Amino acid sequence: MFKKFTKEDVHTRTNVKSSVQRALKSKFVSQFEKLESVIDEIIPKKSAVELLKCEDKIQLYIVDDEVVFFQQFDELIPSIKIVQKYPDAFPSVKVDRGAIKFVLSGANIMCPGLTSPGAGLPDAPGYEKEKIVAIYAEGKEHALAIGKLIMSTEDIKSINKGIGIELVHYLGDGLWNFQAD
Structure with missing residues (x-):
C-alpha cells in the first residue's frame, strides 16, 4: 500500500475538530480494546490532530508530526511506530x-x-x-x-x-x- 508513498501523494491537509478526535479515539479503542488505558497518551486531549488525504482514498492521522494511524475506507490501522511504542x-x-x-x-x-x-x-x-x-x-x-x-x-x-x-x-x-x- 505504501511501497512508493511520497509527499506528492498527499492532496489536502486539515486540522481535525475535537468532536471528530473523540469519535476517532473511541473507534480506535473499539477496534483494539487494549488501547483504552493508553489512548490519551497516543492522542492527548489538547493536541492538534491533522488529517492528510492522499491517493487511493488513504487518510493519515497525524499527532505531533507523527503518523498515529491511517485509514483506507472504514478501518483504522495503526502505524508501526505506534505499535512499537505500545x-x-x-x-x-x-x-x-x-x-x-x-x-x-x-x-x-x-x-x-x-x-x-x-x-x-x-x-x-x-x-x-x-x-x-x-x-x-x-x-x-x-x-x-x-x-x-x-x-x-x-x-x-x-x-x-x-x-x-x-x-x-x-x-x-x-x-x-x-x-x-
Missing part, C-alpha cells in the same frame, strides 16, 4: 526467520511462514479473517509490519497453503519514511 495493545503474529527479507520487501506473508518452527500464531480460538495484526519476526523484539489476515489463524494452521496475511505497512516503506512536517 506492543501489548495490538494483536500479533510471528513469522519465521526465512520470511523476514520478504516481509521487508513488501511481500504478502505465506501460511508456511506463519506455521513453521520459529513462527507463532495465537492459540485457539485465535483471530478472525480480516483482523489487523502486528507482525513480529523470530528473534526480533519490535514489530516489522502491519497486515490484514486473509484467513483466520485456525485456517492458516489447518490449510497451511497460500497467502495468510496481506501486508499493509512495513519497516522501510513510504509511510515509515514519511516526514509529516
